[in-house]
Amino acid sequence: MISLKMNRLDVKVEDGWTILEAAKFYGLEIPTLCYNEGLSPYGGCRLCLVEVGEGPRAKLVSSCTYPVEEGLVVRTDTRRVIEARKMMIELMLSLAPNSKVIQDLASKFGVKQVRFKIRNEECILCGLCVRMCSEQMDGRAIGFQNRGYKRKISTPFDIRSEECRLCGGCMYICPACQLRCQGPQADTAVCNACLNMDPTCLDHYDDLQCWMYDAGRCGTCIRESPEKSAEKEQTSK
Amino acid sequence: MKATKKIKTIKDLNQTIQSYIQKRKSEKRPVLTVSAGTCGQARGSLKVIASLKKAISKEKLEDKVKIKVTGCHGFCEAEPNIIIQPQDIFYQKVKPKDTSDIASQTIIKNEIIDRLLFSDPISKKTVLKEDDISFYKKQKRILLGDNALIDPTDINDYLSIGGYSSLTKVLSKMAPEEVIEVMKKSGLRGRGGAGFPTGYKWEFTRKAKDTSKYIICNADEGDPGAYMDRSLLEGNPHRVLEGMIIGAYAVGAEEGYIYVRDEYPLAVKHISLAISQAEKMGLLGKKILGTDFNFRIHISKGAGAFVCGEETALIASVEGRVGEPRQRPPFPAMKGLWKKPTNINNVETLANIPLIVEKGADWFSKIGTKGSKGTKIFSLVGKINNTGLVEVPMGITLKEIIFDIGGGIPGEKEFKAVQTGGPSGGCLPKEKLGLPIDYEGLTEAGSIMGSGGMIVLDENTCMVDVAIYFLNFLRDESCGKCLSCREGTQRMWEIVKDISEGKGKEEDIQLLKELAQTTKDASLCGLGQTAANPVLSTLRYFRDEYMAHVRDKTCPAGVCKELITYLIIPDKCTGCLACIKVCPQEAISGELKKVHVLDQEKCIKCGACFEVCQFDAIKIE
């Protein structure tokens, strides 16, 4: 066990935990965005910043990637943390002003203005989709490209990737994008079209892999469903 | 060069070293040393060498003189230069056509050729010997000095100045822990930028428990305006190798990597050659000099990314991945290359090691200030008379470097600021010229030591433009992972760019400050944490200049294109047509010997006319 101080509280946690995990365990709230329990921590959005250390050597670190250390002093809501956090939200808003997730963060943390030019790029490069694709969906369809201000998320050569199964996982997890599947009759009906099919992903992975709940579009399951192919064979004969 | 024989014991190596030292001492012929580093070659030193060889053979002097091709001597302004021993004559800016005179007059008749001597920019007097040049006088060249003595492509030449004797001392008499103690006692700190004490760094890796460990030489010299590492690798690669081998012995590494920029082809060539020579001689490989110590070095070439100078990004790049920094801890000393304990040192740091081993920790710690020991190489560039690499003891003042060594600002212009520490550093104004240079002093003043770039700026430099320059560099070189760094540098660039174009508002300055502070605070790695320094330091010392752009919409230095106009002064214009010829927009009209007219509508402010006018008839307003 590791002993550390969190917001003046002496706590003990498992070795190997991150500060964020320790904070969650003790019920201390730290806002996150690019963090997801099912994915590896990334530390890109800088929203989960906390202040560690004391005196002139105190610094801000992303709690989702920083491992707990013996005797570490952590403070989750210092002025420095709050100011940095607000600036991060303001920057995110300037990139994706229409995102409900980011708007909620802004209202919760009192960000009332955006002083930067609005770019409407929608993508804030949090990388959730990239990790979703590779870590949960076992696909390698999308990834980061370029660096610095030219950084983007895309498929190889910006054309449809052969690796993509159109599972929709990337859209499902995106905090900003507008492309999420709304179902065939999104406004009026509860979409359950895909659940009426026999998705092949169930056979392959023993798990439903379709995040789009839009079986007709992807079509992998229909195309490869054993019954369907048997049927096809029959009819062709 | 003769084929190198494998040396099997420490004793044999000591004997070989002694025999080469004797050989050097007994050399009675005059030696002509020609500098041929990258800048020397860019200025035609290879042609000079070829024609010098011809001239020597024409005078039938082949057996009577020795020509030695070396790396950079540091005094780039005077490239290509030839030093003639034993008289120690220093000829500068030598052209191929001068070489026949050197052979016929200086070598045969012992006459000095006045036109090739260096003329001091301040006293205007010519100087005969290298040592008498003001540029060298205040320097302490413990690292760079040897560049002029040795042929970097010949391991035996390095032996002849006592090279690799520190290695034999370490292998025969010192335990790894003792080597580390010496480094700790010497007070040597990392020369790559952050200034972490080398001895302690080694100790962390030494103490890490694992079956295999690595040592990496960081030669990814990315700071624009800094090239000391290139010069050391080109001019004295074996010194760096020796330091690295000693380091490997101390931390317990059996494998090492030199991560070098691909933009330095000559450095790559020389260090690769040095490695293969050292392997042939048995200084690298299995059971080095008959001991139980094994060590191999590989070269890993960078592919053009500034952020790879950061330790964890560098490791990712050596592993063949995208150079994105990661969270520390765990530090590379615990989990580095392939998750094994890894020690990373900069080129200049490693070059210091053999000297400290040879001369002792006390000798080293006597040089410098309380917290910063030894010397530091700076690349003194920009608006300065004596451009070049200067090696000075820590604690020397900026003023001494810029005015005594650098010979001041050319063209009787006013000194404005000096930029140190590369993109992570800051600009220091005139008031800070008395600042003694060490790690802490520079940090306190709002800049950093960095890898040692020192760019002198004169009155014609706009500080807002300098800030834009660095932000533009950083927004491109940021890996882009942290929102704070990627968007922070991009947004700061946008704001400052607006200011330079006269579109700035007063509240922008406040926003800029806030954003700069957050970028510093919230980013993961050193790049982001220091990315705001160029903005913060220019805001701190040159706020008035920002305000002139914002309030009065003027650029006092006459640099920011949107805020200036080029004008022809009728009284001075002689009607020579020169500007008309160069104008890419055909914006200037006029006839021979009649005053020319500049059409502001067409002018794109490229500055071509300003550059060609020999009568100062074009002014910037």
Add this chain to the structure above:
Amino acid sequence: MDIQELKVKSFVTKYNKEKKALISILQNIQEEYNYLPQEALRIVSETLNIPLINIIGVATFYRAFSLEPRGKHLVTVCMGTACHVRGGPKILEEFERKLNIQAGETTKDKQFSLEIVACLGCCAIGPVVVVDGDYYAQTTIRKVGSILKKYMKIKKKNESN
């Protein structure tokens, strides 16, 4: 394009198909073809067993690589700090005007590519321009035309041969 496949595979086998050699392999391909052809990247992906997207990530991260074919002559203008304060940007602009392309682009006739580099470490002799490995020291706006002409001549000579 079988020859290409063999060639690319030879680069991969040269490094024992080690994943860590990815950057070196890409450097070899870049040197051979002057850019990274899509097909070559696919071959590397298959033989090294690295997902294509990760290879693209590396190829677009480092400045030395280009996914577009580069011109016959590579003009590199140094944008180091020392070159900047001595007028580097004006030199770059002149090249852009003369070649009618932006930095990072290639002329339509595929003769010239214009690139910038962060620093060549030759700060004493700035502004520095490198064309096909030849260094040009202390360039001025006026010299730009004559530098380019030299390479246009080479082009004509080669054509007449």
